[in-house]
Amino acid sequence: MRRSRILGIGSHVPPRVVTNHELAQLMETTDEWIVERTGIRERRWVDEGVGSSDLGAEAARKALAAAGLGLERIQMVIFATLSPDHDFPGTGVFLQRKLGLPPMPVLDIRQQCTGFVYGLSIADQFVRTGMVDHVLLVGAEVHSTGLDKTTRGRDVAVLFGDGAGAAVIGPADSDEHAILSTHLYADGTSAEDLWVSHPSSRQHPRLTVQDVEEGKHYPQMKGRQVFKHAVTRMPEVILEALKANGQTLADLGCLIPHQANLRTNEFVQKALGLPDEKVHNNIDRYGNTTAATIPLCLDEAIQAGKVKSGDLVCLAAFGAGFTWGSALLRW
Ligand SMILES: CC(C)(COP(=O)(O)OP(=O)(O)OC[C@H]1O[C@@H](n2cnc3c(N)ncnc32)[C@H](O)[C@@H]1OP(=O)(O)O)[C@@H](O)C(=O)NCCC(=O)NCCS
Numbered sequence: 001m002r003r004s005r006i007l008g009i010g011s012h013v014p015p016r017v018v019t020n021h022e023l024a025q026l027m028e029t030t031d032e033w034i035v036e037r038t039g040i041r042e043r044r045w046v047d048e049g050v051g052s053s054d055l056g057a058e059a060a061r062k063a064l065a066a067a068g069l070g071l072e073r074i075q076m077v078i079f080a081t082l083s084p085d086h087d088f089p090g091t092g093v094f095l096q097r098k099l100g101l102p103p104m105p106v107l108d109i110r111q112q113c114t115g116f117v118y119g120l121s122i123a124d125q126f127v128r129t130g131m132v133d134h135v136l137l138v139g140a141e142v143h144s145t146g147l148d149k150t151t152r153g154r155d156v157a158v159l160f161g162d163g164a165g166a167a168v169i170g171p172a173d174s175d176e177h178a179i180l181s182t183h184l185y186a187d188g189t190s191a192e193d194l195w196v197s198h199p200s201s202r203q204h205p206r207l208t209v210q211d212v213e214e215g216k217h218y219p220q221m222k223g224r225q226v227f228k229h230a231v232t233r234m235p236e237v238i239l240e241a242l243k244a245n246g247q248t249l250a251d252l253g254c255l256i257p258h259q260a261n262l263r264t265n266e267f268v269q270k271a272l273g274l275p276d277e278k279v280h281n282n283i284d285r286y287g288n289t290t291a292a293t294i295p296l297c298l299d300e301a302i303q304a305g306k307v308k309s310g311d312l313v314c315l316a317a318f319g320a321g322f323t324w325g326s327a328l329l330r331w
Pocket of ligand 1: 158260
């Protein structure tokens with residue numbers, strides 16, 4: 001069976017920079033607390049009226065340009081987001097309309113921080129089987145309109161930012177530049193450790209005034225639980241990807257970890273014994289952009305020359321659900 005590869009990658013963030021100092025004017029927090037616990041210094045927030053589909057469309061255009069392909073080559077869209085423009089239909093169709101893509105399969109997926117890795121795996125299967133030749137995969141989030149920007153929500157509000165990344169996946173000519181394997185997991189045991197409980201179709205109406213007053217429409221997180229699971233699952237799934245391909249940590253050119261917390265990534269890096277030049281992080285400037293972190297980070301690592309043609313690259317993510325996964329590529 002043929003393999004697939006990422007033919008081009010692109011990213012886009014809104015222009016408005018929000019520093020930790022600016023957050024400290026909205027809630028009881030400090031730059032020191034945020035930097036020490038998370039490594040985040042600033043993040044981007046959209047202006048009113050901008051949704052995930054808008055950020056995603058910008059990233060998609062850049063990914064197509066990087067791939068050197070026109071829109072007419074795209075035969076399928078996968079859109080990963082936990083912050084859709086609307087409840088339904090999925091954000092993928094809004095992106096499709098914005099880009100002017102003709103009728104085709106458009107799939108929205110909901111795997112939160114692992115969304116891009118799940119999406120890459122789906123795209124890989126579709127291209128490998130020959131169902132389609134070129135897939136546009138987008139991970140995009142607008143968190144800023146869904147955060148409790150008061151002291152009540154400070155543990156979560158300081159972590160997240162808005163942004164988008166996209167990739168064009170197509171057939172690989174050889175194993176020298178290809179997606180080697182993907183490894184996906186979920187375990188719903190701790191689903192409520194990081195979630196937004198409302199609106200809920202289990203309740204009529206789905207969102208009450210009381211729910212809003214209690215902040216149930218905002219993300220709730222048990223931070224320590226998430227941290228504990230992330231630092232276990234990420235090394236596990238990275239080692240699994242290497243082993244599945246007969247590779248070792250010494251062969252790895254670059255690890256692109258999901259950007260949830262710099263401390264998590266430092267922990268993972270240390271557990272694996274990887275030197276700084278083999279790991280790329282950019283959470284200091286963007287915060288956690290969920291489904292967008294990996295393409296945003298990979299794009300930056302490529303631009304910086306940290307990922308070069310033929311390098312062995314591992315993408316690894318952990319997030320709400322819990323979900324986690326990895327992908328091993330030859331860039
Ligand atoms: C969120 C996180 C940074 C909190 O760090 P922590 O060391 O676990 O801190 P705690 O939650 O124990 O809170 C410590 C104190 O800081 C306070 N605090 C929380 N957020 C704060 C903020 N933004 N500014 C200042 N103080 C804050 C808490 O209220 C608590 O105060 P208390 O001791 O008086 O109760 C950390 O748990 C984390 O990053 N977890 C992983 C989160 C993650 O990866 N999420 C995304 C997954 S995809």
